[in-house]
Amino acid sequence: MEQPPGGRLVSSLLLGPRGCEVTLEREPGLLRWRDPQPPRRGRSSGGENVVPASEIIAVEETEIDKKQCDSGKWQKMSKPHAFTVHYVKRARNHRWRCSEITFGCIDEQLCNQWIQALKELLDSQKSRPKQLLVYINPYGGKRQGKRIYEQKVAPLFHLASISTDVVITEHANHAKDNLFEVNIYKYDGIVCVGGDGMFSEVMHGLIGRIQKDSGIDQNNPKTPLAQCSIRIGIIPAGSTDCICYATVGIVDPETSALHIIVGDCQPLDVSSIHHNNTFLKYSVSLLGYGFYGDILRDSEKKRWMGPARYDFSGFKTFLSHQYYEGTVSFQPAKGTVGSPRDKESCRTGCRICRQTKQLEEQQKNYGLEHKEVEDEWKVIKGKFLAINAVNMSCACPRSPKGLSPAAHLADGSADLILVRKCSRFNFLRYLVRHTNQDDQFDFPFVDVYRVKRFQFMSKQLEDNESDIKDVGKKRFGQFCSDHPACCCNLANSTWNCDGETLDSSAVEVKVRCQLVKLFARGIENYKDETAYNSSSNELLS
Numbered sequence: 127m128e129q130p131p132g133g134r135l136v137s138s139l140l141l142g143p144r145g146c147e148v149t150l151e152r153e154p155g156l157l158r159w160r161d162p163q164p165p166r167r168g169r170s171s172g173g174e175n176v177v178p179a180s181e182i183i184a185v186e187e188t189e190i191d192k193k194q195c196d197s198g199k200w201q202k203m204s205k206p207h208a209f210t211v212h213y214v215k216r217a218r219n220h221r222w223r224c225s226e227i228t229f230g231c232i233d234e235q236l237c238n239q240w241i242q243a244l245k246e247l248l249d250s251q252k253s254r255p256k257q258l259l260v261y262i263n264p265y266g267g268k269r270q271g272k273r274i275y276e277q278k279v280a281p282l283f284h285l286a287s288i289s290t291d292v293v294i295t296e297h298a299n300h301a302k303d304n305l306f307e308v309n310i311y312k313y314d315g316i317v318c319v320g321g322d323g324m325f326s327e328v329m330h331g332l333i334g335r336i337q338k339d340s341g342i343d344q345n346n347p348k349t350p351l352a353q354c355s356i357r358i359g360i361i362p363a364g365s366t367d368c369i370c371y372a373t374v375g376i377v378d379p380e381t382s383a384l385h386i387i388v389g390d391c392q393p394l395d396v397s398s399i400h401h402n403n404t405f406l407k408y409s410v411s412l413l414g415y416g417f418y419g420d421i422l423r424d425s426e427k428k429r430w431m432g433p434a435r436y437d438f439s440g441f442k443t444f445l446s447h448q449y450y451e452g453t454v455s456f457q458p459a460k461g462t463v464g465s466p467r468d469k470e471s472c473r474t475g476c477r478i479c480r481q482t483k484q485l486e487e488q489q490k491n492y493g494l495e496h497k498e499v500e501d502e503w504k505v506i507k508g509k510f511l512a513i514n515a516v517n518m519s520c521a522c523p524r525s526p527k528g529l530s531p532a533a534h535l536a537d538g539s540a541d542l543i544l545v546r547k548c549s550r551f552n553f554l555r556y557l558v559r560h561t562n563q564d565d566q567f568d569f570p571f572v573d574v575y576r577v578k579r580f581q582f583m584s585k586q587l588e589d590n591e592s593d594i595k596d597v598g599k600k601r602f603g604q605f606c607s608d609h610p611a612c613c614c615n616l617a618n619s620t621w622n623c624d625g626e627t628l629d630s631s632a633v634e635v636k637v638r639c640q641l642v643k644l645f646a647r648g649i650e651n652y653k654d655e656t657a658y659n660s661s662s663n664e665l666l667s
């Protein structure tokens with residue numbers, strides 16, 4: 127055994143019946159061992175395993191059973207000692223699994239020395255959560271939230287010594303209201319088990335609570351908001367789970383639980399939505415009017431169908447081919463480095479998100495953070511099938527590249543996609559491109575802009591406002607948008623705000639750069655995504 131102070135710990139340990147050299151490098155924190163393989167003709171020796179300390183979940187002493195004792199080198203030991211290391215192992219398609227390896231030691235002292243060294247390394251991982259507040263929506267998606275949490279997540283949190291307070295929600299807004307009542311500051315993170323709607327609820331609770339405690343009025347659209355340092359974790363158990371997919375790369379509860387345990391941190395842009403100096407909602411993924419708003423409005427009546435409601439309502443909405451007239455005004459994002467037509471997507475440690483944040487900080491230092499107020503506004507009037515503003519790609523299992531494949535999680539901007547009135551056939555061509563590799567913006571009826579702020583007003587509201595004397599007309603318009611089931615022709619759509627409906631024929635939207643943080647790291651870039659070798663854990667830096 128070799129152990130220079132603070133440096134490496136190197137020992138010959140047992141792996142199954144064979145011996146193997148195991149190394150722990152305290153700086154930068156790496157556990158290494160080589161798989162011992164029986165020397166067979168034509169077969170090379172086992173591969174090297176390297177696990178960064180940041181990806182070790184737990185270490186514990188292990189009882190060696192009788193069967194193991196009777197085999198190989200274990201037989202020579204009077205009383206065998208062993209320890210098990212639980213760690214993250216990467217599988218295909220961004221999936222993470224909790225793997226384990228048990229090392230046998232020649233004596234108790236060596237075993238304790240390894241356990242202590244590994245535990246010290248784990249304690250030095252300061253970004254890991256110790257105490258979490260968990261909200262479970264038992265009715266999201268296929269109604270599996272409680273089972274998913276109990277079977278796949280809670281055992282991992284227990285293994286990682288994370289303590290939890292669990293709330294199973296009893297009604298919509300239970301989690302949001304609760305976040306205004308509890309002492310949130312004793313938690314290292316808030317976890318939501320559910321879909322995009324449940325995430326939205328928790329995010330509203332957290333942002334709202336932080337603003338309240340900071341004395342900030344959310345109703346003023348110009349006020350800078352206080353950032354939320356308490357991270358949110360998402361355990362996917364919804365119908366679309368787009369926020370999870372676009373920030374982790376897969377909808378998989380175990381993968382998400384492991385990202386929470388290792389203490390990942392992914393900042394996220396949030397759009398604030400106002401109307402007439404009244405705060406309406408926040409959005410992180412899709413804020414969609416027209417097609418996606420109508421799908422959501424229709425699908426809400428069919429919640430009993432589970433996730434299939436979106437296919438049913440999607441087909442119905444497609445057939446209705448409803449367009450909406452109105453005016454969109456926006457301020458193009460000048461401070462960001464990328465464009466929505468880029469070929470490069472936002473990935474772990476994204477250069478564009480980093481540069482944008484640096485630029486914003488430089489502007490702050492020069493007192494220029496409110497410069498956008500003077501920036502020019504572009505105005506587009508027209509008939510639209512869909513108006514989609516996305517703060518992230520909105521990739522999800524139904525649309526693996528998302529509605530805007532080059533949108534960034536944390537660049538302080540949103541991609542505003544305007545789909546103008548076109549034939550049903552052309553709209554279908556556009557929708558099909560959500561599901562394949564082709565460029566969905568390469569159509570004459572589709573425009574995309576990267577923006578920091580935008581406004582929308584429906585034609586109906588514009589007409590009403592310009593004709594304020596015509597009180598009867600205004601009242602009639604209001605009646606129709608409030609009662610979609612009535613027989614008159616519906617002139618307004620609703621907004622799909624991260625899977626929640628929002629009724630407003632006029633909105634004012636502003637992107638708040640990196641307002642919240644998630645327990646995620648963005649989608650990882652494997653060295654070779656098609657032939658990923660799960661034993662090497664290799665990533666592009």
Ligand SMILES: Nc1ncnc2c1ncn2[C@@H]1O[C@H](COP(=O)(O)OP(=O)(O)OP(=O)(O)O)[C@@H](O)[C@H]1O
Pocket residue numbers: 262263264265266267268294295296297298299300319320321322323324325327363364365366367368624625626
């Ligand atoms: N106990 C409950 N009973 C009824 N509704 C609830 C309850 N708890 C939470 N909700 C609400 O259910 C809504 C939808 O939940 P969730 O997002 O988890 O599932 P989903 O809609 O199936 O998935 P997705 O949003 O990904 O499409 C949320 O807006 C949330 O406010």
Ligand SMILES: CCCCCCCCCCCCC/C=C/[C@@H](O)[C@H](CO)NC(C)=O
Pocket residue numbers: 321322323365366367368411412418421422436520522524525529557558560561622623624625626
């Ligand atoms: C005939 C081909 C049709 C293809 C249609 C592709 C549909 C892709 C759906 C992408 C939706 C991504 C945006 C996510 C929105 C969520 O916030 C929301 C709530 O979970 N989900 C939906 C479906 O509105």
Ligand SMILES: [Ca+2]
Pocket residue numbers: 395516517518533534535536537538539540
């Ligand atoms: Ca963004």
